[in-house]
Amino acid sequence: MYYKPLTLKWRPKHFHELIGQHNILKLIENSFLLKRIQSVYLISGIKGIGKTSLARLIAKGLNCKNGITFRPCQSCCNCQEADSNCFIDLIEIDAASYTKIEYIKEVLDTIKYSPSKGRYKIYIIDEVHMLSKYSFNALLKILEEPPLHTKFILATTEIYKIPETIFSRCFHLNLQPIRKKYIIDRLKNILTLENVYYEEYALDLIAQSSQKSMRNALSLTEKALILGNNKILSNLVSKMLGIVHINEIFNLFEALILSNKEQLISFFEICAKKIVNWDDFLIKLLILIHQIILFQIYPNKMNFILKKEKYIRFQKISKKISTNDLHNYYQIFLKGRQELTYAPEQKIAVEMIILRAFLYSIN
Numbered sequence: 001m002y003y004k005p006l007t008l009k010w011r012p013k014h015f016h017e018l019i020g021q022h023n024i025l026k027l028i029e030n031s032f033l034l035k036r037i038q039s040v041y042l043i044s045g046i047k048g049i050g051k052t053s054l055a056r057l058i059a060k061g062l063n064c065k066n067g068i069t070f071r072p073c074q075s076c077c078n079c080q081e082a083d084s085n086c087f088i089d090l091i092e093i094d095a096a097s098y099t100k101i102e103y104i105k106e107v108l109d110t111i112k113y114s115p116s117k118g119r120y121k122i123y124i125i126d127e128v129h130m131l132s133k134y135s136f137n138a139l140l141k142i143l144e145e146p147p148l149h150t151k152f153i154l155a156t157t158e159i160y161k162i163p164e165t166i167f168s169r170c171f172h173l174n175l176q177p178i179r180k181k182y183i184i185d186r187l188k189n190i191l192t193l194e195n196v197y198y199e200e201y202a203l204d205l206i207a208q209s210s211q212k213s214m215r216n217a218l219s220l221t222e223k224a225l226i227l228g229n230n231k232i233l234s235n236l237v238s239k240m241l242g243i244v245h246i247n248e249i250f251n252l253f254e255a256l257i258l259s260n261k262e263q264l265i266s267f268f269e270i271c272a273k274k275i276v277n278w279d280d281f282l283i284k285l286l287i288l289i290h291q292i293i294l295f296q297i298y299p300n301k302m303n304f305i306l307k308k309e310k311y312i313r314f315q316k317i318s319k320k321i322s323t324n325d326l327h328n329y330y331q332i333f334l335k336g337r338q339e340l341t342y343a344p345e346q347k348i349a350v351e352m353i354i355l356r357a358f359l360y361s362i363n
């Protein structure tokens, strides 16, 4: 038996497994219930968010032997073949590999034939924005009056590249970047089913670094499992992702506002020994400053959000610095983030930004 990576093994087979997209799923469920089936769906969203999975789920729901359904039976031959990617009436085209008109024409020529086994012949065109101008024109002709037995599902990461003439004929489903909470819940669910030990903080770190994409989160989880010998451990994940712990960032900021040069040097000495994701570091620093400002404005509200230990730290630090200074530090780090691209090394950029903040603190 070949090993299936987590990204493939846990690809959604049911609509409810597509996390963080409640509104879109409700829209599809209702349209199936009301039999308001569209001719052309256009699914957009960032990479790894579930566009192709959603396209395949719609195709399966439309062709289940038990009728058009939001809950395909998974047991009829159409559902099973759809799950194995060998359903004869589901044609998937990767527009990134086949941009030319000749190929698209060849595919579109098959439209006149009725479906062999399913209710509909379904064409999924992935990365549709990559089609050439001529290919889009050929597609447009079909979309103007698609045969009743045919459905199109187009998917793209770059919605603004879709010609208006095509866009206006589509039922647009815009998938949202997935919230951290949903990614963590799904990872917990998967790892429990995989019977794997995990530390909650490690999943938090993975979700933070996933760029709101479930596929990224699963790829990182796979790496973490290999690194941790089938365990997901916070210290290893933290090293793998180059993440500086929030307590260290807190210590650094405290050292800055107290103009504690020795502590700043010690921070850089520690960081020199490991690989650090400096952009993530600056983002966390900005979030911390934002939270301290909020704390100064609504100390009572933050009582409900922060854990007790963190609350006490916020209380102490917010007494040592004015809101005005916090805003100035925020600006220094926010503008500094742009320097990451241009500096000879990201580490040098961050050192320079922190030195700038240090000079501000002693003046």
Ligand SMILES: [Zn+2]
Pocket (backbone or CB within 6 Å): 063, 064, 065, 066, 072, 073, 074, 075, 076, 077, 078, 079, 080
């Ligand atoms: Zn079925």
